[in-house]
Amino acid sequence: xxxxxxxxxxxxxxxxxxxxxxxxxxxxxxxxxxxxxxxxxxxxxxxxxxxxxxxxxxxxxxxxxxxxxxxxxxxxxxxxxxxxxxxxxxxxxxxxxxxxxxxxxxxxxxxxxxxxxxxxxxxxxxxxxxxxxxxxxxxxxxxxxxxxxxxxxxxxxxxxxxxxxxxxxxxxxxxxxxxxxxxxxxxxxxxxxxxxxxxxxxxxxxxxxxxxxxxxxxxxxxxxxxxxxxxx
Amino acid sequence: xxxxxxxxxxxxxxxxxxxxxxxxxxxxxxxxxxxxxxxxxxxxxxxxxxxxxxxxxxxxxxxxxxxxxxxxxxxxxxxxxxxxxxxxxxxxxxxxxxxxxxxxxxxxxxxxxxxxxxxxxxxxxxxxxxxxxxxxxxxxxxxxxxxxxxxxxxxxxxxxxxxxxxxxxxxxxxxxxxxxxxxxxxxxxxxxxxxxxxxxxxxxxxxxxxxxxxxxxxxxxxxxxxxxxxxx
DNA sequence: TGCAAATAGATTGTACATTATAAGTTCTTC
DNA sequence: GAAGAACTTATAATGTACAATCTATTTGCA
Numbered sequence: 001x002x003x004x005x006x007x008x009x010x011x012x013x014x015x016x017x018x019x020x021x022x023x024x025x026x027x028x029x030x031x032x033x034x035x036x037x038x039x040x041x042x043x044x045x046x047x048x049x050x051x052x053x054x055x056x057x058x059x060x061x062x063x064x065x066x067x068x069x070x071x072x073x074x075x076x077x078x079x080x081x082x083x084x085x086x087x088x089x090x091x092x093x094x095x096x097x098x099x100x101x102x103x104x105x106x107x108x109x110x111x112x113x114x115x116x117x118x119x120x121x122x123x124x125x126x127x128x129x130x131x132x133x134x135x136x137x138x139x140x141x142x143x144x145x146x147x148x149x150x151x152x153x154x155x156x157x158x159x160x161x162x163x164x165x166x167x168x169x170x171x172x173x174x175x176x177x178x179x180x181x182x183x184x185x186x187x188x189x190x191x192x193x194x195x196x197x198x199x200x201x202x203x204x205x206x207x208x209x210x211x212x213x214x215x216x217x218x219x220x221x222x223x224x225x226x227x228x229x230x231x232x
Numbered sequence: 233x234x235x236x237x238x239x240x241x242x243x244x245x246x247x248x249x250x251x252x253x254x255x256x257x258x259x260x261x262x263x264x265x266x267x268x269x270x271x272x273x274x275x276x277x278x279x280x281x282x283x284x285x286x287x288x289x290x291x292x293x294x295x296x297x298x299x300x301x302x303x304x305x306x307x308x309x310x311x312x313x314x315x316x317x318x319x320x321x322x323x324x325x326x327x328x329x330x331x332x333x334x335x336x337x338x339x340x341x342x343x344x345x346x347x348x349x350x351x352x353x354x355x356x357x358x359x360x361x362x363x364x365x366x367x368x369x370x371x372x373x374x375x376x377x378x379x380x381x382x383x384x385x386x387x388x389x390x391x392x393x394x395x396x397x398x399x400x401x402x403x404x405x406x407x408x409x410x411x412x413x414x415x416x417x418x419x420x421x422x423x424x425x426x427x428x429x430x431x432x433x434x435x436x437x438x439x440x441x442x443x444x445x446x447x448x449x450x451x452x453x454x455x456x457x458x459x460x461x462x463x464x
Numbered sequence: 465t466g467c468a469a470a471t472a473g474a475t476t477g478t479a480c481a482t483t484a485t486a487a488g489t490t491c492t493t494c
Numbered sequence: 495g496a497a498g499a500a501c502t503t504a505t506a507a508t509g510t511a512c513a514a515t516c517t518a519t520t521t522g523c524a
Contacts, residue, residue, distance in 0.1 A: 037474080049284075049508080057292040060290065084379045094323075150319065153385075284508090
């Protein structure tokens with residue numbers, strides 16, 4: 001196949017699927033917003049079919065909800081949903097971590113510390129950037145795992161959680177805890193202590209999830225204050 | 233519009249999506265088989281668009297793989313994939329079980345025992361039926377869980393695993409173990425001992441997964457024996 | 465004020481055009 | 495004469511345009 005179907009350095013422009021997905025995760029399209037196919041088609045300069053297929057795929061991923069004859073909506077994000085996602089992470093991430101501890105190299109540890117240094121340097125000055133670095137910290141530990149299904153699932157969830165947490169303020173008390181927990185985790189990994197590392201990670205996720213839920217709940221309350229009773 | 237859009241008792245006929253999904257899970261379309269849209273459209277008496285959207289949705293669910301300009305295929309089922317699925321279950325099911333142990337009623341326990349009785353009565357005479365009953369046994373424990381995301385994920389995986397195991401013979405030695413483990417599990421639940429129940433369940437899944445992988449590997453070897461080297 | 469019919473707008477399904485891949489054939493070259 | 499590259503052709507995926515159907519809102523009337 002010398003046909004160079006996808007030229008080497010020329011980066012292919014993103015598909016409609018990727019663009020819509022990005023719009024949702026970046027918050028440009030907000031949760032629960034209606035997704036009209038013809039509108040999206042115009043917006044992305046294409047016909048309706050690519051949009052329809054993109055929406056179906058996103059539905060399969062759980063990012064979009066489609067009701068028959070009523071069209072598609074962005075999945076509503078409520079505290080319950082966040083709880084569900086983070087509780088799954090609570091079970092999955094220690095599993096992913098164990099393999100990393102088993103196979104970690106000095107280079108891996110150096111890279112992990114480098115990311116952690118960047119997080120501490122930034123010191124929560126930029127919320128979005130912090131979320132990105134934090135994702136990279138966890139990504140670094142899981143990306144080489146042999147279970148691609150589990151890794152992909154975690155990635156999906158991470159993108160959703162990242163999208164939410166990027167628009168949430170982290171309480172000062174929480175900030176110190178994050179840095180401490182990360183450092184403890186690195187230390188346990190260096191010692192190749194699987195159980196200890198898993199325990200620290202579990203606690204870390206539990207704290208982060210609880211904090212995110214609380215902040216989200218507060219934010220939703222502020223929003224709903226301006227609205228009438230949502231007795232639909 | 234008297235067309236009885238959704239009449240009360242008249243069960244709506246399955247959608248194209250459901251039919252294709254069913255064909256895959258029941259084995260009527262085998263793993264790695266090519267899925268041509270126009271062919272499927274003819275087969276199900278519809279035009280191409282519904283088929284395309286169904287395939288995209290199935291792709292989002294991970295049941296179908298689509299490569300650009302080359303169309304869709306049923307996800308290849310290899311031992312690695314089975315391992316990935318069952319290892320996720322290994323982490324998720326104990327989590328789901330804990331809630332059940334916390335909230336279990338005497339009626340729940342009776343129902344669970346009833347299913348187990350049916351399993352023992354059947355005594356592996358019908359492989360497909362056994363798989364179905366076994367699914368119901370686990371389903372019974374998880375279906376009321378508050379985490380719908382986790383439950384749906386487990387259901388998806390269960391359907392895939394069920395589809396595979398329905399076409400695999402269970403070794404006699406394994407049969408006794410299954411019955412014993414189920415009984416032990418019921419007992420631990422009755423005692424409301426979460427940790428004990430979770431430990432038994434973990435072991436149960438581990439055994440089942442390992443057995444399934446081994447059998448699948450053997451079956452694939454038998455298949456490949458008749459073929460030339462698969463250097464493609 | 466409450467209900468029913470009409471209407472607007474969006475979803476869903478059908479038909480067709482375009483484009484890309486893959487296989488088969490012919491022509492060139494060693 | 496055989497091997498391989500280039501061209502041709504068939505087939506299926508991808509994108510466009512349009513028709514039919516359904517939902518929700520609004521308007522008119524009792």
